[in-house]
Amino acid sequence: MSAELVFAVVGGADLCLKYGNILIQAYQDLKNADEIVLSRVVWLEAFWSRTVSQIEFVKRVAQTMAPEHCRIHIEVFEILRARLTNAKSRLKSLIEPSHQGNPVKKWRVPFLRSSLDDMREQLEMWQRLFDPTWYLILRIENEVIDKEFSRSLSTAANTINTTLVHIISPLFLPGNGLDWTKAETVAYSTTTMVPKIGSSRKYAIDSIDCLSSVELAQLRADTERLAHKLQHVDPDVFGLLKCYGLVKRKSPLTRQISSIDMVFTLPPQSGTPISLRQQLLQPQVFSLTRVLELARQITSAVSFVHTCDFVHKNIRPETILSFAFNGANDANASRVTYLLGFDTFRSVNFHTMRTGDNFWERNLYRHPSRQGLNAHDKYTMQHDVYSIGVCLLEIGLWSSFVDYGDGTETPVGNTTPSKALGLKTEDFEPRAIGWTVSYGHIKDHLVDLARSSLPRRMGDKFTSLVITCLTCLDHDSEDFKDQEEMHDEDGVLLGLKFIEKVVFRISEVSF
Structure with missing residues (x-):
């Protein structure tokens, strides 16, 4: 590990702590302006307390991180x-400049509230960048990290501990608890x-x-492990609902377990x-900022x-x-979005059967190497990245690629490709x-569609991100090249690559 990189990480962390503490103190001096300001400052204090613990942890273990991990933390800081x-x-x-009593005049209080609201929005956006990189540290098999983590008694670290470390807590729910x-x-x-x-x-x-x-x-085993981690996830930060528990359902004929239901809190x-x-x-009725x-x-x-080692x-x-x-x-109401559909998830280390189906509306979101009845490649994280690319293209154009006929609302069957898909x-x-068959023409069409139609809707940065996702498994991919080198023992490098090439880049897009 380069000493210069470690010093840069620690130096960047120290600057954040310095400026953050100054800002928090300044806001604390103003929290009596009114009750709304007080509530905003209390939130900021809680956020900063958690962040300080995480940043201090990074400083203590910086010498154990790979160069790529250090560079990302330098950028985040x-x-x-x-x-x-x-x-x-x-x-x-x-x-x-000089004040007696309340340092903010009453007519400026609304501007102070706005300042606090903007600060919260900026910090929450930053947290979405920082937390995944922080969590990846815990994936590294290293005695120093284990020692420092076990020493940490802060609320933030304990929250992360329950999120990413297998814990003993009630998980299975009674089978007759849901109607x-x-x-x-x-x-x-x-x-x-x-x-x-x-x-x-109700539950999802x-x-x-x-x-x-x-x-x-x-x-x-994988379902239980994922459920444990989702029991303590922060929905507002990660776009995932908390898992309330699991329900085993048995076949009435064989009494064998027919399904495991993941129960999510709304x-x-x-x-x-x-x-x-x-x-x-439906037509888009809200701003591009909401779309983004x-x-x-x-x-x-x-x-x-x-980050939790699942696909x-x-x-x-x-x-x-x-x-x-x-x-x-x-239709125009503000909404929060969550990823569900965990019915086919797997551990990244689990070698699944390479079987599929012929539903075109599902194959549309699968990489060419995973389409058809018999998938060619083992499923990897990059295959998820490709699926994200298709979804982002659809979101950017704001036009469904799938048309449902006869008013049906079922997720498969009786569907046709939309005009927007082409x-x-x-x-x-x-x-x-040659001697093989390929679905690569579908991916090529999506890349061409992104290049021709997306820039005027979402701009060049968003378009570039979508193309990066769609071509992440190409042998000449600039952003995800040398895929074999990204598969380290801890699975950290590939996670860092996703954060760097997808999460960071989408945070840079603005309107």
């Missing part, structure tokens, strides 16, 4: 430093809403089929969920799943749900190339 100094300059303009007679399907989605017996409270359910699995023991005061597919089938935020939430969710395998608009704030259900059903048949 520089982003935070810039945001803290900008906030300090803005706050300075609101404070009287399946009142189950409701979410339109154009793979997720089901089921109420608790004797209650109006993803059912994992166990009857067709040849590795049931491994599947159950956001508080949320309205009826709407799938991304349903949104894409939706895309960021999806990439954050996938980043967390990968999702089912990223498409039918597995993404949005909930309106305060129960509002109109393909026909027969185009999803493999094409002969």
Whole structure:
């Protein structure tokens, strides 16, 4: 490890701590301006307390990190430093040079509130960049990291510990706790809403089929491990709902486990969920800023799943749900987006059967090497990245690539490619190339569509990001080249590559 890189990480961390502490103290001196300002400052204090613990941890273990990991932390700390100094300059303009009592005049209090709101938004955006890089440290097998982590008694570290380390906590729920007679399907989605017996409270359910699995023991172990980690995830940061628990369902004939249901807690005061597919089938009625935020939430969710050493395998608009704030259900309501559809997820180390299906509407979101009845390649994290690319292209154009006929709302069957996609059903048949067959023409069409139609809608940066995702498995990919070198023992390098090439770049897009 280069000493210069370690010093740069520590130096960047120290600058963040310095400017952050100055800013927090300045806000604390103003928190009596009114009750709204007080509540904003209290949130900021809690956020900064957690962040300080994480930054101090990075300083102590910087010498154990790979050069790529150090470089990303240097960049993340520089982003935070810039945001803290900008906030300090803005706050300075609101404070009287000399004051007695309250340093902010009443007419400036609304501007102070706005400053605090902007600061919160900037810090939450930064947190989405920082947390995945921080979590990846815990994946490194190193005695120094283990020792420092075990020493940490801060609330933040304990929260991360319960998130990423297997813990003993109630996980399996009674099989008769949910009222399946009142189950409701979410339109154009793979997720089901089921109420608790004797209650109006509903839960989101993803059912994992166990009857067709040849590795049931491994599947159950992976499901339990993922559920443990999702029990303590922060939905607002990572775009993933908290897992309330698991329910084993048995076949009435054989009494064998037929499925394991992942039960997710819904956001508080949320309205009826709407799938991304349903949104894409409707005209866009909100700003491009909202569209971009939706895309960021999806990439954050996938980043967390990968950090936990899983692949999702089912990223498409039918597995993404949005909930309106305060129960509002109109099309223009502000919404929070979450990734679900965990019915086919797997550990990255689990060698799945390379079997698929011929549903074109699913193959659309699969890399050419994973399409058809018999997939050519083992599923890797890059295959998820490709799926993200297709979804981001669809989101950027805001036009569904799948048309549902006859008003059906089921996630598969009776569908046709949309005009926006520019393909026909027969185009999803493999094409002969020498002695083999290939689905590469579908990917090539999507890349051409991104290059021709996306820039005028979402700009060059977003377009470049989409193309990066779609070509991540190409042998000449500039951003994901040398794929064999990215597969280190801890799986950290590939996670860093996703953060650097996808999460960071989407954070740089603005309108």
